[in-house]
Amino acid sequence: MWLDAGRGDSPGGGWVVIPARLTRVPLCAGVAWICLTLAVAAMRAAPQAPGGAEGWQIPKGAEAEANPVPPNADVLAKGMSLYRAKCQRCHGADGKGHGPEGDPGHPPADLTDGSRAFLNPDGVMFYKIWNGRAKPKMPAMKSEIAPADVWTVIHYVKTLRKMRATTPLLPQPRVPDPSPSVCDRTAGEECVR
Numbered sequence: 001m002w003l004d005a006g007r008g009d010s011p012g013g014g015w016v017v018i019p020a021r022l023t024r025v026p027l028c029a030g031v032a033w034i035c036l037t038l039a040v041a042a043m044r045a046a047p048q049a050p051g052g053a054e055g056w057q058i059p060k061g062a063e064a065e066a067n068p069v070p071p072n073a074d075v076l077a078k079g080m081s082l083y084r085a086k087c088q089r090c091h092g093a094d095g096k097g098h099g100p101e102g103d104p105g106h107p108p109a110d111l112t113d114g115s116r117a118f119l120n121p122d123g124v125m126f127y128k129i130w131n132g133r134a135k136p137k138m139p140a141m142k143s144e145i146a147p148a149d150v151w152t153v154i155h156y157v158k159t160l161r162k163m164r165a166t167t168p169l170l171p172q173p174r175v176p177d178p179s180p181s182v183c184d185r186t187a188g189e190e191c192v193r
């Protein structure tokens with residue numbers, strides 16, 4: 001009938017014992033140094049860590065560089081034609097990376113992936129496009145188009161992102177599309193202009 005609350009084996013009476021080993025600072029420092037060295041070596045060896053900047057040449061402070069080209073309908077239309085001329089063959093008409101010249105083993109980035117927006121502020125995207133990369137290969141656009149065109153195409157590329165509150169400037173991203181090929185009739189979009 002009565003609860004037996006008085007068991008002597010209840011937990012909670014233990015002390016955490018800090019061993020005197022903590023005083024061996026030189027040993028700890030040595031181990032930490034080895035770990036750090038190994039970690040750095042592992043990072044160097046890791047090929048194309050996802051989300052990393054390996055292969056890109058992006059100067060310090062690039063993320064703070066503002067896009068000097070103000071976006072408007074004309075800029076977006078120009079960005080679209082630049083995209084078609086210079087980027088679509090790899091990144092695909094929809095930006096998902098299935099263009100005919102993309103390498104299926106190393107597909108061109110999915111430009112519609114809104115979750116990568118934070119990795120690609122305009123200034124960073126500028127240098128990715130301007131300098132390109134060796135592997136997987138993206139040609140450096142500095143030998144093909146002017147800097148202002150790069151900033152312009154960036155505005156268009158951002159409209160390809162799946163809306164996730166990442167492009168506040170452009171609530172309705174599609175610009176009138178003269179080519180039916182990139183136009184999604186099933187979504188009820190305007191296809192012919």
Ligand code: HEC
Binds near residue numbers: 083107116153
């Ligand atoms: C020859 C094919 C090719 C062409 C042409 C090309 N790209 Fe790329 N692009 C790639 C590859 C490959 C990657 C890197 C994929 C990776 O990081 O694994 C890439 C990555 C990118 C990225 C980085 C995306 C991210 O989330 O890190 C951007 C932005 C980009 N391209 C924009 C463009 C634009 C804009 C153009 C046209 C001016 C263009 N690309 C032309 C192949 C191409």
